[in-house]
Amino acid sequence: MDRVTRALIHLDDSSGIVGDALQELIDLYAHAFEQAPPANPRTLASRLIAAQFDDPGCIMHTDHGLLHQMSRRRTSAAPSPIRHVRPTLSRMTSNALHRALTLPGDPVLRPLPRQVAFLLEELQAPPRLAAHLRAVHDVAHQLVDWAEQHYPQLDFDRHAVLFGAATHDIGKILHPEELSWPGSTHEVAGHDLLIARGVTEGLARFARNHASWNAPGISTDDLLVSVADKVWKGKRVTDLEQLLIDRLSEAGHQRTWEAFVALDDVLDHIAQDAERRLAFQAGHPVAPGIG
Numbered sequence: 001m002d003r004v005t006r007a008l009i010h011l012d013d014s015s016g017i018v019g020d021a022l023q024e025l026i027d028l029y030a031h032a033f034e035q036a037p038p039a040n041p042r043t044l045a046s047r048l049i050a051a052q053f054d055d056p057g058c059i060m061h062t063d064h065g066l067l068h069q070m071s072r073r074r075t076s077a078a079p080s081p082i083r084h085v086r087p088t089l090s091r092m093t094s095n096a097l098h099r100a101l102t103l104p105g106d107p108v109l110r111p112l113p114r115q116v117a118f119l120l121e122e123l124q125a126p127p128r129l130a131a132h133l134r135a136v137h138d139v140a141h142q143l144v145d146w147a148e149q150h151y152p153q154l155d156f157d158r159h160a161v162l163f164g165a166a167t168h169d170i171g172k173i174l175h176p177e178e179l180s181w182p183g184s185t186h187e188v189a190g191h192d193l194l195i196a197r198g199v200t201e202g203l204a205r206f207a208r209n210h211a212s213w214n215a216p217g218i219s220t221d222d223l224l225v226s227v228a229d230k231v232w233k234g235k236r237v238t239d240l241e242q243l244l245i246d247r248l249s250e251a252g253h254q255r256t257w258e259a260f261v262a263l264d265d266v267l268d269h270i271a272q273d274a275e276r277r278l279a280f281q282a283g284h285p286v287a288p289g290i291g
């Protein structure tokens with residue numbers, strides 16, 4: 001299931017055919033559990049843990065799965081042993097998030113800015129989101145290091161770019177389904193979440209803008225975050241990169257093709273680790289848990 005979800009990242013599933021087929025598989029799997037629920041609540045709990053940590057996201061996103069079984073049992077007259085498992089699950093969940101935030105990764109990924117890591121822990125972010133933010137933040141770091149070295153006159157705010165990369169998908173805490181399926185509801189939600197947490201508009205805007213590079217008023221900072229959010233997984237987007245090439249050629253007093261070659265080289269280099277970053281992200285569960 002996880003491999004299929006990862007493959008979706010590379011697929012053009014604009015028709016929704018693959019997504020629909022996958023959802024059918026998920027529903028079928030969940031239905032099988034409904035038809036033959038384990039009699040022993042301990043077995044149910046251990047299956048839930050395995051489902052969450054081995055096949056992250058596949059069960060938790062359906063109304064017919066183990067969560068449904070659990071809620072039925074919890075409302076029954078007899079006290080449910082599940083109640084005693086919940087603190088354990090909660091602890092495992094926060095451990096999973098902690099691992100996503102602190103494991104070095106391969107390639108080694110820089111840690112998120114401390115205030116962002118604290119915020120993700122406070123909000124009990126899905127571990128996979130934390131892993132994704134680390135991957136994109138690390139790539140943004142490589143990009144700004146490169147830009148500072150080769151285009152010292154390029155006008156951008158290093159701190160803002162890194163904060164933006166580290167928080168751009170934070171709205172997926174509120175819309176976790178968009179960790180597994182395409183969707184843009186998380187964009188405005190992420191911006192509003194950051195504003196509600198006291199983040200300035202200048203830094204919160206990345207959560208809303210990271211997929212809107214053709215919108216008027218988009219800054220070089222926005223373009224750097226958007227490019228990082230693509231190239232971390234090896235995806236190259238011509239029109240997005242062209243916008244950045246224009247800024248680079250202007251800042252570096254180069255012809256367009258010269259800036260193109262320079263950017264192409266660095267993105268190609270960064271993309272070489274895409275598979276390993278994808279594996280790192282996929283190794284962390286989608287579901288934040290039930291605690």
Ligand SMILES: [Fe+2]
Binds near residue numbers: 132136168169229
């Ligand atoms: Fe992203």
